[in-house]
Amino acid sequence: MLLLITLVTFGIFFGLPKLAGQTTDQLAASYVGKAPTQEAIEATKERLGLDKPIVVQYGNYLKGIVAGEDFKAGPVTDHCPAPCLGYSFRTSQPVLPTLMDRAPATLGLAVGAAVVWLIAGVSTGVVSALKRGSIWDRTAMVIALGGVSLPIYFTGLVSLALFSYKLGIFPGGGSYVGITEDPVKWFESLVLPWVTLAFLYAAMYARLTRAGMLETMNEDYIRTARAKGLPEKTVITRHALRASLTPILTVFGLDFGLLIGGAVLTENTFSIQGLGQLAISSIGTGDLPMVLGVTTLAAAFIVVINLIVDLLYAVIDPRVRLG
Amino acid sequence: MTDTTPAAGPATGAGEAPTAFLEVRDLKIHFPTDDGLVKSVDGLSFQLEKGRTLGIVGESGSGKSVTSLGVLGLHNRHNANVSGEIWLDGQELVGASPGDVRRLRGRKMAMIFQDPLSSMHPFYTVGAQIIEAYRVHNDVSKQVARKHAIDMLGRVGIPKPDKRVDDYPHQFSGGMRQRAMIAMALSCDPELLIADEPTTALDVTVQAQILDLIRDLQEEFNSAVIMITHDLGVVAELSDDILVMYAGRCAEYASVEDAFHKPLHPYTWGLLGSMPRLDRERTERLMPIKGTPPSLINVPQGCAFNPRCAYKDLNGDKSTTVRPELVEAVPGHKVACHLPLEKKQEIWESEIRPKL
Numbered sequence: 001m002l003l004l005i006t007l008v009t010f011g012i013f014f015g016l017p018k019l020a021g022q023t024t025d026q027l028a029a030s031y032v033g034k035a036p037t038q039e040a041i042e043a044t045k046e047r048l049g050l051d052k053p054i055v056v057q058y059g060n061y062l063k064g065i066v067a068g069e070d071f072k073a074g075p076v077t078d079h080c081p082a083p084c085l086g087y088s089f090r091t092s093q094p095v096l097p098t099l100m101d102r103a104p105a106t107l108g109l110a111v112g113a114a115v116v117w118l119i120a121g122v123s124t125g126v127v128s129a130l131k132r133g134s135i136w137d138r139t140a141m142v143i144a145l146g147g148v149s150l151p152i153y154f155t156g157l158v159s160l161a162l163f164s165y166k167l168g169i170f171p172g173g174g175s176y177v178g179i180t181e182d183p184v185k186w187f188e189s190l191v192l193p194w195v196t197l198a199f200l201y202a203a204m205y206a207r208l209t210r211a212g213m214l215e216t217m218n219e220d221y222i223r224t225a226r227a228k229g230l231p232e233k234t235v236i237t238r239h240a241l242r243a244s245l246t247p248i249l250t251v252f253g254l255d256f257g258l259l260i261g262g263a264v265l266t267e268n269t270f271s272i273q274g275l276g277q278l279a280i281s282s283i284g285t286g287d288l289p290m291v292l293g294v295t296t297l298a299a300a301f302i303v304v305i306n307l308i309v310d311l312l313y314a315v316i317d318p319r320v321r322l323g
Numbered sequence: 324m325t326d327t328t329p330a331a332g333p334a335t336g337a338g339e340a341p342t343a344f345l346e347v348r349d350l351k352i353h354f355p356t357d358d359g360l361v362k363s364v365d366g367l368s369f370q371l372e373k374g375r376t377l378g379i380v381g382e383s384g385s386g387k388s389v390t391s392l393g394v395l396g397l398h399n400r401h402n403a404n405v406s407g408e409i410w411l412d413g414q415e416l417v418g419a420s421p422g423d424v425r426r427l428r429g430r431k432m433a434m435i436f437q438d439p440l441s442s443m444h445p446f447y448t449v450g451a452q453i454i455e456a457y458r459v460h461n462d463v464s465k466q467v468a469r470k471h472a473i474d475m476l477g478r479v480g481i482p483k484p485d486k487r488v489d490d491y492p493h494q495f496s497g498g499m500r501q502r503a504m505i506a507m508a509l510s511c512d513p514e515l516l517i518a519d520e521p522t523t524a525l526d527v528t529v530q531a532q533i534l535d536l537i538r539d540l541q542e543e544f545n546s547a548v549i550m551i552t553h554d555l556g557v558v559a560e561l562s563d564d565i566l567v568m569y570a571g572r573c574a575e576y577a578s579v580e581d582a583f584h585k586p587l588h589p590y591t592w593g594l595l596g597s598m599p600r601l602d603r604e605r606t607e608r609l610m611p612i613k614g615t616p617p618s619l620i621n622v623p624q625g626c627a628f629n630p631r632c633a634y635k636d637l638n639g640d641k642s643t644t645v646r647p648e649l650v651e652a653v654p655g656h657k658v659a660c661h662l663p664l665e666k667k668q669e670i671w672e673s674e675i676r677p678k679l
Contacts, residue, residue: 229429
């Protein structure tokens, strides 16, 4: 699975430029920097293996991930330990440490937002389902519809303007600090991004939960639970909600996996140095190894998260365990 | 509708606590919908003593299940209008708070549902669901409740109950699942057990076992049982009395003996005629009741059964204009039909009985 992903991404980022007529000279030139000399270009081509056929390049790339790779430049040899994702064309830094440097910001953003949207979305959905047709239900669903429809760069900027610049409750864009440096400031700087990002997802999850709960509440086993004389609270939480959570978990796996690969819009709006922003800036500068690295990492996240979700499925639904 | 006559036994005044263990008086459960008022149950009265079994028979949509859900307070409280009285062991349930009825449910009155697969939660073990039912009403530790659950599973005839207790409903066969369902319903020794078509979803061979089981357990616990079914065979097997429902009302109420050997309502004749019999020659065709049950929004004028009744013309236009009240035609045998008693007995003896 992961192999297929690297093949596709590698093919797209290194194969396509070739097909489009870009020479390896130009590729190497983008690595060397401004006004390159022909010797520098040749040296770089050799060092990065760009002079070799594309298949060999791919083989080396894979080898780098598994076993590390040596880049020779005349007498100097750079050893890039496994898993090696190559060097950035732009900064000459190895890709992986850069990714690891950026990942915590994205991870913090995604996890925090996920917590907020799960709590807000699911509870709103449950209450709406139980009070179907009430004022609460209608208001919540209209807001949810708005949440689904409004893009992040709109809600994000509005929330920045309102809570940061106007009211000064939370710090503005670009105030992100690492959690290890100052946990309090880290938390403060992420509140607005969390809420903005969570608003979009919470709206979707509220609608999803509401639909699921409405369906589950009509199941025979809910009637049985009531017939046993269980208090309504137990019926809803232990019986109805548990059954409604299964489809939500599936969607959550996809959403969350996608998000930790880079919450592009949110990171850009709030100037958080995360993976999404790295991807955008790398694309802008044609830094192919970096783009490739971000994509591979994001794909790996999605695969891993979905694996976890599938395993969780078996925990939640015993019928899956034996199937 | 002013019929407040109880279907059996001495009449007691409205609002007074009755002597019977369960007494339903003039129960009406109506659902207002966009298409009109659905009168699922429209003036039903009956009594039941402990240790006795009442069979409620009728076609789909005659109000059998709604009646049972109404007794347990499981109808949808948001859209149902319930009136009348339900007295259980001296306590009135229609006017009681949902919380009070909830505390009676499972402990004093329990229900066995039709489809044991969809009626058990797929994510919890059978044991967990029985333990849960037991612990709502009994303040005991999980270990004690678990012992009780294993005990119950053993009593309803599930082999190796100490192992099966940790299985999920989907790992049980249909018959075993229904046994587990019964174990769950009986876990708190309910005095009233309502079985809503308990054998409909099961194999015929398993059906007999389940019916035997219910009868044995009833003798053991001395509970009152309401058996809801459209299967007259099940009723004949288990019940002491039969209540035939049609369009939300009682058409005939009699002992099993009378209902099978001297039925007085044309609808009951029809039900008996639609039942396959092996002990007769196969020359005659089955005699299905023609037509379909009426819409509960637009119940026919007069007798609800008149569009399907072959004898409606024997009463002039009474059957299509005046609704027949439930009256005691013979002691202990009530029927809601305009035909004179002698006429009915004559038709039964001469026309219906020979064909069955």
